Amino acid sequence: MTGRIVVAGASMGGLRAVEQLRAAGWTGAITVVGDEPHMPYNRPPLSKEVLAGKAPFESLAFTPKAAAADVEWRLGTRVVAAGLDRRVVDLDDGSAISYDGLVVATGMRPRRLTCPGPLTGRHTVRTLTDAQGLRGELTRPGVRVVVVGAGFIGCEVAATAVGLGVSEVTVVDPLPLPMVGPLGELLARALLERHQERGVRFRLGTGVAGFEGDDRVTGVVLGDGSVLPADVVVESVGSVANGEWLDGNGLDLSDGVLTCEHLRVGGRPEVVAVGDVARFPNARYDGVPRRVEHWSIPTDSAKHAARMLVAELTGVQADLAPFAPLPTFWSDQHDFRLQSFGAPVLGLGDVRVLDGDPDRDPEGDVLVGYHADGRLVGVVALGGHGAAMGAARYRAQLLKQPALAA
Amino acid sequence: MKVVVDMNKCQDHGQCVFAAPDVFSMDDDGHLVFVAEPDDTLRDDVEEAADVCPLQAIRIED
Numbered sequence: 074m075t076g077r078i079v080v081a082g083a084s085m086g087g088l089r090a091v092e093q094l095r096a097a098g099w100t101g102a103i104t105v106v107g108d109e110p111h112m113p114y115n116r117p118p119l120s121k122e123v124l125a126g127k128a129p130f131e132s133l134a135f136t137p138k139a140a141a142a143d144v145e146w147r148l149g150t151r152v153v154a155a156g157l158d159r160r161v162v163d164l165d166d167g168s169a170i171s172y173d174g175l176v177v178a179t180g181m182r183p184r185r186l187t188c189p190g191p192l193t194g195r196h197t198v199r200t201l202t203d204a205q206g207l208r209g210e211l212t213r214p215g216v217r218v219v220v221v222g223a224g225f226i227g228c229e230v231a232a233t234a235v236g237l238g239v240s241e242v243t244v245v246d247p248l249p250l251p252m253v254g255p256l257g258e259l260l261a262r263a264l265l266e267r268h269q270e271r272g273v274r275f276r277l278g279t280g281v282a283g284f285e286g287d288d289r290v291t292g293v294v295l296g297d298g299s300v301l302p303a304d305v306v307v308e309s310v311g312s313v314a315n316g317e318w319l320d321g322n323g324l325d326l327s328d329g330v331l332t333c334e335h336l337r338v339g340g341r342p343e344v345v346a347v348g349d350v351a352r353f354p355n356a357r358y359d360g361v362p363r364r365v366e367h368w369s370i371p372t373d374s375a376k377h378a379a380r381m382l383v384a385e386l387t388g389v390q391a392d393l394a395p396f397a398p399l400p401t402f403w404s405d406q407h408d409f410r411l412q413s414f415g416a417p418v419l420g421l422g423d424v425r426v427l428d429g430d431p432d433r434d435p436e437g438d439v440l441v442g443y444h445a446d447g448r449l450v451g452v453v454a455l456g457g458h459g460a461a462m463g464a465a466r467y468r469a470q471l472l473k474q475p476a477l478a479a
Numbered sequence: 480m481k482v483v484v485d486m487n488k489c490q491d492h493g494q495c496v497f498a499a500p501d502v503f504s505m506d507d508d509g510h511l512v513f514v515a516e517p518d519d520t521l522r523d524d525v526e527e528a529a530d531v532c533p534l535q536a537i538r539i540e541d
């Protein structure tokens with residue numbers, strides 16, 4: 074087999090793409106290009122175990138499958154442009170690589186706040202370098218921490234900081250409850266109470282207007298004009314797709330890279346996208362293209378995209394049903410876990426407690442179901458292992474359901 | 480095929496149980512139990528289980 078597949082992006086999505094290309098029978102050359110200096114590593118521990126000092130880098134590195142051993146890794150290098158008509162990508166070192174197939178796996182980067190103030194002392198958590206830098210600051214005695222953004226990363230970082238012994242940890246968010254977007258009000262309220270019970274403070278319903286300090290940050294100015302003293306700020310305000318390198322190819326890059334139901338990009342069968350940069354319609358649900366930042370997506374999407382791409386390049390019929398992953402996410406915070414299956418966001422208008430009693434037993438396990446048109450579309454458990462296993466019992470039911478768009 | 484699970488890493492997510500139910504299961508306390516030397520016909524399932532483990536605690540030896 075001759076020809077070359079270029080994988081742009083060397084994180085989990087890039088690695089899984091490589092492995093799945095080999096599993097799908099591609100024996101030609103593969104070149105992976107990634108801007109970080111490291112081989113692919115597992116990111117979820119960055120906001121938890123790595124920050125807490127419980128996991129060294131070696132424990133994060135993925136072990137690539139043996140079939141992927143002959144792949145060329147060009148690390149510390151990024152793809153800066155692509156000519157899809159000419160089938161070539163340009164790298165930041167001035168070189169160019171021609172390809173027969175291209176996998177877009179460039180992922181996301183943290184969104185940054187643009188309001189005025191010093192940059193020093195302000196952190197994000199996306200890479201190993203980020204997490205190591207933040208850990209160095211969190212372990213300084215008496216440090217005051219402000220976390221901007223009460224989503225997954227913000228809530229996890231706040232919990233980890235409290236666990237490290239930081240006495241002043243405040244989470245700021247313009248929304249009225251933490252993680253209310255993915256969880257809805259009922260569970261978000263339960264989450265808020267558990268965080269407060271464990272020492273995390275919240276300033277909700279207000280945004281950030283700026284940062285105080287000369288050389289480095291000393292305070293966070295809130296939308297109402299009040300100031301939170303801060304030695305360390307963590308910005309966890311969402312992420313931005315790394316898709317600019319695809320500019321000029323007539324693609325829809327308005328939020329990640331738009332794909333078809335088979336993860337193909339721009340109607341080009343030789344270009345596929347995987348991981349959280351891909352905005353794909355999920356055939357299981359309403360067919361609306363969405364990016365999904367869950368950890369399970371790189372693995373699921375790489376498997377589908379690799380089969381499509383190898384079939385195209387080898388002239389075989391792929392004969393795959395449209396991509397229809399069952400979303401799943403988890404989040405470990407303090408001594409509890411959130412565990413989800415399905416698509417809770419599609420059922421936020423009809424939320425029912427399936428197990429537990431959050432009013433009477435605010436620290437107990439709770440399982441919540443999310444419904445659309447009276448039908449269960451997602452579940453989220455909050456609590457210990459028992460709660461997560463309770464959610465898992467609904468997984469088979471969620472898998473069996475026909476598409477909403479049918 | 481030999482399956483090795485780093486029990487220091489395992490946090491009982493149970494994703495492997497969905498991927499390879501003939502090899503991995505949860506006991507009554509919610510802790511992982513698994514068949515250490517499953518039949519080779521289950522290799523695809525076990526590879527899937529290793530891929531979806533959030534802690535990347537599952538390894539296949541030979």
